């Protein structure tokens with residue numbers, strides 16, 4: 522347990538920030554090129570990178586916004602994060618949040634799923650771990666993650682038999698899927714660091730979902746490998762020697778980092794693993810429902826266009842394909858790869 526500065530911050534700071542952002546913003550110019558705090562870059566220049574639906578491979582992946590991805594092969598389903606409640610910004614800043622069970626059930630219905638074998642949380646912030654335990658509860662899955670994630674599971678009444686704390690390098694098998702958990706580092710500027718040390722019973726302030734351990738998760742399937750690397754940071758050398766085909770690469774807040782940082786991130790995660798396809802995640806505005814089209818985060822939080830330009834430059838030089846996933850649609854993550 523440790524106390525972060527954010528826990529003692531009064532909402533007045535947040536209100537002042539929001540007011541200044543609104544005052545500085547231009548009404549009706551949601552995608553203006555003016556870099557005012559509540560404006561945001563347009564997705565339009567990057568539409569050509571949108572991933573097309575594809576089926577036929579042994580593994581089907583469905584993106585559910587932020588870092589949430591469902592992987593299934595017809596027998597076994599594995600879920601990364603599964604954050605679909607996506608409460609609005611004002612509620613997150615000033616109110617208390619809870620998993621939206623109806624929305625989670627509707628997600629399962631829409632995906633045609635009644636059983637998931639494992640749900641893993643990349644770390645324990647609410648945009649990764651708010652809904653994961655409820656997905657586990659509704660589908661009989663085991664919830665995988667840090668001790669903090671286990672306490673979030675206990676807070677919604679998940680039995681200890683459905684909780685599994687995973688260590689660095691631990692390998693777990695589910696059907697034909699083999700998962701390896703590798704400790705990583707949260708993206709710079711972590712607002713809610715530290716750990717969740719007791720069962721976290723919602724509703725609670727969003728700041729109660731503290732980071733815990735951050736993982737990069739290798740998913741092996743019949744000789745192919747996917748890396749789910751949700752948080753845009755790295756542990757130097759941690760991925761060296763790991764061969765990967767496809768990376769679900771987190772780019773949240775990357776647009777605010779220095780060129781040197783983005784280059785190092787690319788080198789340590791993409792180059793180090795030899796991946797030939799990166800599917801970018803954690804770039805969408807997760808204060809907005811998944812029922813609406815995705816849009817990038819406002820400039821107050823990130824600059825998606827800057828991230829894209831830098832990543833596209835590195836990807837072109839290294840012969841790596843860049844894709845932007847589209848929610849809900851079925852995709853074969855390995856399609857077209859040699």
Ligand SMILES: [Zn+2]
Pocket residue numbers: 644646707752
């Ligand atoms: Zn986080």
